[in-house]
Amino acid sequence: MQVVIGLGCPYLTDDGVGPRVVRQLLTGDELPGVRLVESHAGGLLLVEELAGADRAVIVDALWDTRRVPGEVLIAGVETVTRNAACGHDCSLAEALAIGRGMGIPLPPDEAIHLVAVVAGDVATFSEQLTPAVQEALTDVCSTVLKLVQERTGYPDGGNHA
Amino acid sequence: MSRRITIDPITRLEGHGKIEIFLDDSGEVTAAYFQVPELRGFESFCIGRPAEEMPNITNRICGVCPEAHHIAAIKAVDAAWGVPCLPAARRIRELIYHAFFVADHTTHFYCLGGPDFIVGPDAPPSERNILGVIRTVGQEVGGQVIACRRRNHELIKELGGRGVHLCGALPGGWAVPITREQQITFRRYAAENVAFARFSLQLFADIVLKEPSYRDLVLSDLYRHETHSMGTVDSGMAVNFYDGRIRVVDTLGNQVTLYEPKDYQEHIAERVEPWSYLKFPYLKKFGWHGFVDGLDSGIYQATPLSRLNVADRMATPLAQAEFERFYDTFGLLGKGPKGRNLPVHHRLATHWARLIELLFAAERMEELLEHPDICDTNVRQAVAPRAGTGVGSVEAPRGTLTHHYETDERGILTRVNLIVGTTNNNAPISLSIMKAAKGLIKNGLCNDGILNRVEMAFRLYDPCCSCATHALGKAPLELLVRRVSDGALLDRISRD
Numbered sequence: 001m002q003v004v005i006g007l008g009c010p011y012l013t014d015d016g017v018g019p020r021v022v023r024q025l026l027t028g029d030e031l032p033g034v035r036l037v038e039s040h041a042g043g044l045l046l047v048e049e050l051a052g053a054d055r056a057v058i059v060d061a062l063w064d065t066r067r068v069p070g071e072v073l074i075a076g077v078e079t080v081t082r083n084a085a086c087g088h089d090c091s092l093a094e095a096l097a098i099g100r101g102m103g104i105p106l107p108p109d110e111a112i113h114l115v116a117v118v119a120g121d122v123a124t125f126s127e128q129l130t131p132a133v134q135e136a137l138t139d140v141c142s143t144v145l146k147l148v149q150e151r152t153g154y155p156d157g158g159n160h161a
Numbered sequence: 162m163s164r165r166i167t168i169d170p171i172t173r174l175e176g177h178g179k180i181e182i183f184l185d186d187s188g189e190v191t192a193a194y195f196q197v198p199e200l201r202g203f204e205s206f207c208i209g210r211p212a213e214e215m216p217n218i219t220n221r222i223c224g225v226c227p228e229a230h231h232i233a234a235i236k237a238v239d240a241a242w243g244v245p246c247l248p249a250a251r252r253i254r255e256l257i258y259h260a261f262f263v264a265d266h267t268t269h270f271y272c273l274g275g276p277d278f279i280v281g282p283d284a285p286p287s288e289r290n291i292l293g294v295i296r297t298v299g300q301e302v303g304g305q306v307i308a309c310r311r312r313n314h315e316l317i318k319e320l321g322g323r324g325v326h327l328c329g330a331l332p333g334g335w336a337v338p339i340t341r342e343q344q345i346t347f348r349r350y351a352a353e354n355v356a357f358a359r360f361s362l363q364l365f366a367d368i369v370l371k372e373p374s375y376r377d378l379v380l381s382d383l384y385r386h387e388t389h390s391m392g393t394v395d396s397g398m399a400v401n402f403y404d405g406r407i408r409v410v411d412t413l414g415n416q417v418t419l420y421e422p423k424d425y426q427e428h429i430a431e432r433v434e435p436w437s438y439l440k441f442p443y444l445k446k447f448g449w450h451g452f453v454d455g456l457d458s459g460i461y462q463a464t465p466l467s468r469l470n471v472a473d474r475m476a477t478p479l480a481q482a483e484f485e486r487f488y489d490t491f492g493l494l495g496k497g498p499k500g501r502n503l504p505v506h507h508r509l510a511t512h513w514a515r516l517i518e519l520l521f522a523a524e525r526m527e528e529l530l531e532h533p534d535i536c537d538t539n540v541r542q543a544v545a546p547r548a549g550t551g552v553g554s555v556e557a558p559r560g561t562l563t564h565h566y567e568t569d570e571r572g573i574l575t576r577v578n579l580i581v582g583t584t585n586n587n588a589p590i591s592l593s594i595m596k597a598a599k600g601l602i603k604n605g606l607c608n609d610g611i612l613n614r615v616e617m618a619f620r621l622y623d624p625c626c627s628c629a630t631h632a633l634g635k636a637p638l639e640l641l642v643r644r645v646s647d648g649a650l651l652d653r654i655s656r657d
Contacts, residue, residue: 009221009222010221011206011218011221011222012200012222037325038325038326039325040221040227040325040326043272044268044272044307044310045325048310048311048314048324049325094290094291094292097292098291098292098295098303098307099307101295101300101303102300102303102304102307103304104307123200123201124200124201124202125200125201125202125203125205125206126202126206
């Protein structure tokens with residue numbers, strides 16, 4: 001089973017890109033063996049969402065002023081261990097280590113992909129994405145679908161955008 | 162000589178929360194502040210929406226306390242529309258809420274607060290975490306932490322409709338009742354929670370209280386300063402997380418006020434500082450006198466520690482025994498006004514208070530599940546929106562949480578105001594950091610160990626810094642040491 005997790009707050013402009021991708025995918029063709037979920041926090045909660053999956057795609061907003069809003073990047077767990085951390089418990093890498101140590105069935109690191117969408121605004125309450133991120137939405141969905149449909153993923157876990 | 166301190170507003174780039182410590186030219190601490198980023202436009206985002214949407218909007222503005230916002234929001238809607246919650250629905254709300262407390266307090270102790278004691282305050286950050294805790298006390302404990310979170314989240318998911326963003330709250334009710342099968346399962350969960358809470362308290366006693374260096378740390382002056390205490394109490398003056406009146410006691414334990422949550426504006430004012438987006442609430446009775454603590458200051462705290470300080474008792478027997486042991490350890494049991502306890506002001510004791518609350522929450526779940534009508538199916542009622550004003554208040558794990566809504570005759574929101582747990586503690590957090598920093602940083606000397614001990618003064622509050630915006634690439638906390646004369650950055654710690 002695969003899981004696609006859209007991470008973010010749907011009410012904070014581009015922070016909502018993850019949930020928006022999940023909602024868009026839900027309106028498309030059925031994806032057998034793929035669970036689509038919206039979530040809001042990293043760390044242990046994210047590990048609980050990953051439980052039982054053998055492969056995962058996490059979609060989240062990326063705040064990086066060196067990049068252009070709407071840019072899409074793909075990364076692996078090992079390259080961005082700070083991603084998906086929860087300030088109230090631990091990082092994703094720590095949470096995965098705990099989960100595995102406790103015998104929770106979790107995807108291996110190389111089967112967890114992070115799709116990051118460079119955000120233009122993550123501090124204003126709004127259900128609208130900024131135009132650049134809105135424009136990228138279709139591409140992001142395609143990227144996620146491609147990842148879901150290929151079983152091998154990117155072996156080096158690096159950036160591919 | 163120190164110059165006037167100027168702090169630039171935080172930018173999104175710099176992370177969720179930020180501590181800034183200012184040193185004078187001789188390297189002594191002159192000031193320390195805690196800052197969180199600005200989120201813009203929440204009120205205008207909400208105005209014009211149907212009030213009943215608020216439980217499902219506000220439970221996504223915070224990544225850590227969705228249940229607290231969900232429940233406070235629906236209580237505010239109940240109040241605005243004049244719909245008393247059905248008794249069976251109220252029990253379900255309470256059950257979910259206490260399950261949330263168990264999961265949340267467990268996570269804080271084992272992942273954030275505990276590592277400083279279980280692994281050690283001077284251990285490298287790479288070891289001072291939940292993995293370090295597991296290495297120190299055993300894999301079995303890690304399994305218990307995960308299992309505790311899992312069973313309580315399972316309960317929330319079953320009754321709340323969704324595990325992550327629960328959606329069960331309806332005006333005056335709840336979406337689904339509890340079945341007999343669920344009651345049996347949840348009783349088991351509650352019993353396991355009680356056992357786990359007792360285990361955690363024993364662990365705290367063995368590792369912290371019996372270890373002289375840690376006991377000294379908890380009792381040291383470094384982490385002690387006096388502010389007033391706030392918390393919700395029931396009619397018997399026992400701690401209550403779901404409902405009750407707000408009680409404030411002063412630094413000596415005298416009751417300052419006891420009021421209905423709807424009257425909060427008569428008692429609480431909010432100070433605005435030009436350098437902070439987060440307001441600084443204070444008690445109107447005392448007024449704002451700047452960043453000072455003590456009997457005459459208006460600054461109060463709203464934390465697990467303050468909730469115990471305002472209460473005469475705990476409402477469940479095992480938690481009551483721990484409550485007495487707590488005050489007895491500090492020599493304050495029954496030494497306060499009218500035979501009550503004197504308040505504990507040692508901030509690190511907040512970790513212990515949190516575990517006592519964990520036990521109370523678990524016991525309260527057991528009580529609720531033994532109620533003869535816990536499976537009553539009368540949980541929904543027809544509700545007509547109306548023009549009104551409603552305040553919904555709960556004790557969130559991080560402090561008293563208040564939602565205040567006004568609606569027009571169609572039930573559409575016309576005004577929204579929120580005071581979240583961490584906002585209450587905005588000023589005391591800065592005071593605690595300043596006290597620790599002044600005691601620890603001498604002649605400009607600071608290293609990771611020293612700065613971690615400063616951060617411990619912050620961490621005990623478990624502040625929630627607008628967790629909803631957890632976009633990748635930002636660290637949840639930064640600690641910066643600056644020279645006050647020119648703002649030059651002397652040291653920096655960033656914690657993921």
